[in-house]
Amino acid sequence: MFAKAMQGHAAGSSDKSIAIPMDFLHLVSASAWVGGILVLFVLLRKMPEEAQLTWNRFSPWAASFVGLIIVSGLLMSVMNLGSMPKLFTTEYGKVILLKVALFLVMGALGLVHYLYMRQTGKMMSAKTMVAEFGIGFVILGVAAFLTNVQTPPPAPPVAFSQEIATDSGFVSLKIAPAIVGDNTFLVVFTDRDGQVRTDFQKVTLTATPSGGKKPSEFEALQNAQKEYVASGLYLNATGRWKIKIHALANDFSEVDKTFTIKIKQ
Secondary structure, eight states: OHHHHHHSGGGGSSOHHHHHHHHHHHHHHHHHHHHHHHHHHHHHHHOHHHHHHHHHHHHHHHHHHHHHHHHHHHHHHHHHHOSTTHHHHSHHHHHHHHHHHHHHHHHHHHHHHHHHHHHHSSOOOHHHHHHHHHHHHHHHHHHHHHTTSOOOOOOOOOOEEEEEEOSSEEEEEEEESOBSEEEEEEEEEEETTSOEEOOEEEEEEEEEETTTOOOEEEEEEEOTTSOEEEEEEEEOOOEEEEEEEEEEETTSOEEEEEEEEEEBO
């Protein structure tokens, strides 16, 4: 089962250290729950007295397995779906809804069995046990099918954009796509009246990752739109970065501002 968890959707998660153990826990709990029902069904047919005793012992474990299935399933769904609307608009989400519906029916049958036995001291007929086991078997089939359904693609990254006031106006910084990899930096200077400034002879950007790592320095060049651009710059780590902008104007006045951004995977 651990090998299965290592090869499923959890293996492609951005946080494997959580996704893989949760997937393994989900598989073990579901198998133990359905397998326990199968054992009870066999005992009910061959040794009814032993079945009742076994059921009394199995009930607390069954409740624990159900709790683990719910917790691990919810966590994996959140990690794989990313947002609630995808539960209803994607094939992966719709299969999860089917799995949840079957799970609720199976859980309701298990609760009925438990309450009936508590009130009467007797086991219910084997037909209801067969129904619960049959639904559990279908759930396992749906789960197996789900492993072959593509998880929804992640939302497109949101570009970083921020404006900071300076002594002479404002400086804005845009970074796209603001993820690990190649990024484009765009710097715009404006005066207090909102007019774009182009009177800079040199604009330098210094990118420093968190943790005291070595900074990278590069120059932004002016384009036809009067913006200062640096393209194809590689940010090699997730987390917080400090982006310092140093601009030297033609009159030798300077603009020095620092932006803090968070880079995602």
